[in-house]
Amino acid sequence: MKAAVIVFPGSNCDRDVAVAVERVMGVKPLMLWHRETAVPDLDLIIVPGGFSYGDYLRSGAMAAHSPVMREVKARADAGVRVLGICNGFQILTEAGLLPGALMRNRDLKFICRDVHLTVESTDSDFTRGYRRGQVVRYPVAHHDGNFFADEQTLARIEGEGQVAFRYAHPDGRVDEASNINGSRNNIAGVFNDRRTVLGLMPHPERLIDDHLGGTDGVPMFKSLLEALS
């Protein structure tokens, strides 16, 4: 299993996710600088959180056009698994690898806290380690996590089972009160149509050991390891 973490100027969760990969998957990921164009064979590419290029212009907009992303797009087309977390999710939507867009949070403030999510689909290499409908707790830390898609796109991703996670109450109810940032249909994470690319705003890499307050992030990395080994 060969994994890589993309590093943009301004990425700041690159080390965190590399630590999670190494700890849970037992492999040290390659750290790929944004100017890199010669990318080796990989099974998994992670686009980490942070503020790529300062998130100036629009979150993820500039990173989506960086040299390494041309390569990431080509690999994703070839079926390599791609995981985008937080700013990584924003970059993947800007790059057209995932549907929708991430807008400013409904209350216009940065939000950092643990949230509960329902696992909407376990039919992917990312989520197989969870039970369908299971409620997991991941932290969020974002200013632009308000998922938007037009009606037609929304109908398609709902119909095709491309919703991976929704913001929920601890008991699994999904309603407006559990929608922390105004996302359409409480969507916290989506797949591409083949479910080989996942983007999500919450940070699975932040809950991987008990000292950090929980381990709900572990099954995601385990699922990937099992699928890709």
Add this chain to the structure above:
Amino acid sequence: MSQITAEIVAQHGLTQDEYKLVLDIMGREPNLTELGIFSVMWSEHCSYKSSKKWLKTLPTKAPWVICGPGENAGVVDIGEGLAAIFKMESHNHPSFIEPYQGAATGVGGILRDVFTMGARPIANMNALRFGDPSHPKTRHLVAGVVAGIGGYGNCVGVPTIGGETNFHKSYNGNILVNAMTVGIAEADKIFYSAAAGVGNPVVYAGSKTGRDGIHGATMASAEFDEKSEEKRPTVQVGDPFTEKLLIEACLELMATDAIVAIQDMGAAGLTSSSFEMASKGGLGVELELDRVPMRETGMTPYELMLSESQERMLMVLKPGKEDLARSIFEKWELDFAVIGHLTDSGRMVLKWHGEVVGDLPIDPLAMASPEYDRPYEIVRETRGLRANEVPEVPWQDALTTLVGCPDLASRRWIWEQYDHMVMGDTVVRPGGDAGVVRLHGSNRGLAVTTDCTPRYVEADPVEGGRQAVTEAWRNLTAVGARPLAITDNMNFGNPEKPVIMGQFVGACQGMAEACVALEFPVVSGNVSLYNETQGQPIMPTPAIGAIGLIDNLDRMATVPFKAADDVIVVLGETLGERGGGWLAQSLYLREVLGREEGAPPPVDLAHERKVGDYVRALIGAGRVTACHDISDGGLLIALAEMAMGSGIGFDIKTDPGPRHAYLFGEDQGRYIVTVKDGDVADIVAQAEESGVPVRVLGSTGGDAVVVDGVTGPTVAELRRINEAWMPGYMAGEVVEPAGAP
């Protein structure tokens, strides 16, 4: 004809006497650039001219101190080859004028002070003071400052793990924004600022220089008046993205052996950084100012020397290392330029396209900066209040008023806007006695706290100074950490007034006593004076930032109760002036009765040490399920906070005597711990043996607060009240704080 008129001298904040000294040192009339340099170097902000005499009295040494005050930040040994580097610094004046950028650049500046020394920043904290919530500007300032701190820290990717926020009318015209950063470095790879090696290149790296922030240091050294808002252009604008790149580039360069000395360009920018490096190294420096990367055209030497543009570093490199350094900074897309070299002249020579535009002696200017022994008068309130001088209201009402008052209401609205988990090592998140971050890749942790109780300092500067240091020590102890050292951020009014100067002197005295007694030295700090608007001073606020070490993260304590049926034990003594609890200067007195009077609770340092050491040992032995020190609001508030953190209620019995004094008195040196039933007898016996006052108070359980058999509010109700104030206030739903006078 003289270029430098009396008016120009006054505009530069120099007195006529100081200007005479300038003429002596120069041996001629300075030009405008040179005068500007004197002005910022001798500003209160850079020279500490009013405070130096007293700062020298603070204890700064301990076996674990690697570097005390005088460098960019303090350095302490934390074992296993590592050092913690930390400092707290104020950005008060800019934050009042432009809250977002003022606070953001405050965070940026303190981060640079820490990574300049070779440390990777691992935690941020902040100590904030705002005016009365009903003051028309307060809401706007809170929103801007919090967004600015978050906007900067979140982007840079350093977790903000806690802090403190107070509201009081004395800050109406002069808020306090004190930012603290803690970083970790290898103990044998600390970088200092003393220049060395005649001929070595002086290089500039980071952002380009613009016209922002010119005279920031001078602004921070004067009182505010109604025209202060016109000074908005002197507030710098921060770019956290560039700071993040600068951190990575500097740490990458520091991993090589290219750097001789390094200094960030903070207050007074290029002037103060180049002066300090040369002065500490006993050398001279020649700068070619036309080589400085500039953001705008038409900039003058005067502007280049005084600009406070952010995210800039000055370095002395080993000869021949320029290309290596350049390649690293260019990889991170930062500006880099060789702008001069070191000389043995002891002078600073400034050139502009080959022509000398400034020539100043370094040592006389840096060392001979004025030092004042300002007259002072320490005003101490010594009279406490007897319980019968303070009306008793039903404890249930007092409890609900206090948990919802501005100073005790939940700060969730604030800290949820800060990324407090990035870097993946945050073990204790904001809201507890201290934030805790794990030392990456280990099972050890650093506890970090900030503390000060300004109303105590105002009532009695000596006792208040003592209390501020002790409370920080107690916060670290309460999580099980061994307190190591402090950074002090001394925020006071106009030192030219004897009573204000007395507050400063008294606070230093009290702090020094506590530092000695607790082996808790000052390793870095910052002084912010002239915090007055139209003659109204702030409450004296010596904010203390402190760090402590946890050797084993499996043996630490947090505030929330962990289970029902744990036994609640109080360690330390509740005495009050005449028995029963100290109500003078308490929040009960202020928030419930609308009175601000009397002496603050005294701190018995020997007693503190004994009780704290016992609590820490208990936690280290794994015998404590939860721990919280008793501070603002007294015993019942501490218990309510433990309950609200967990959702578990409690049932206690008070001592005979005035109940309000027992429940809400703010006697110092006390902790609440919860322990397992089977351990109680042993713990009580051990405490008594160690001379630590101990009392079993009751037990955890149920969903409400029960005192002496009477059931009060439920924990859910308390949580609702505690969580409601801040978001309600910020949304404009609450104008007047609940229960306040």
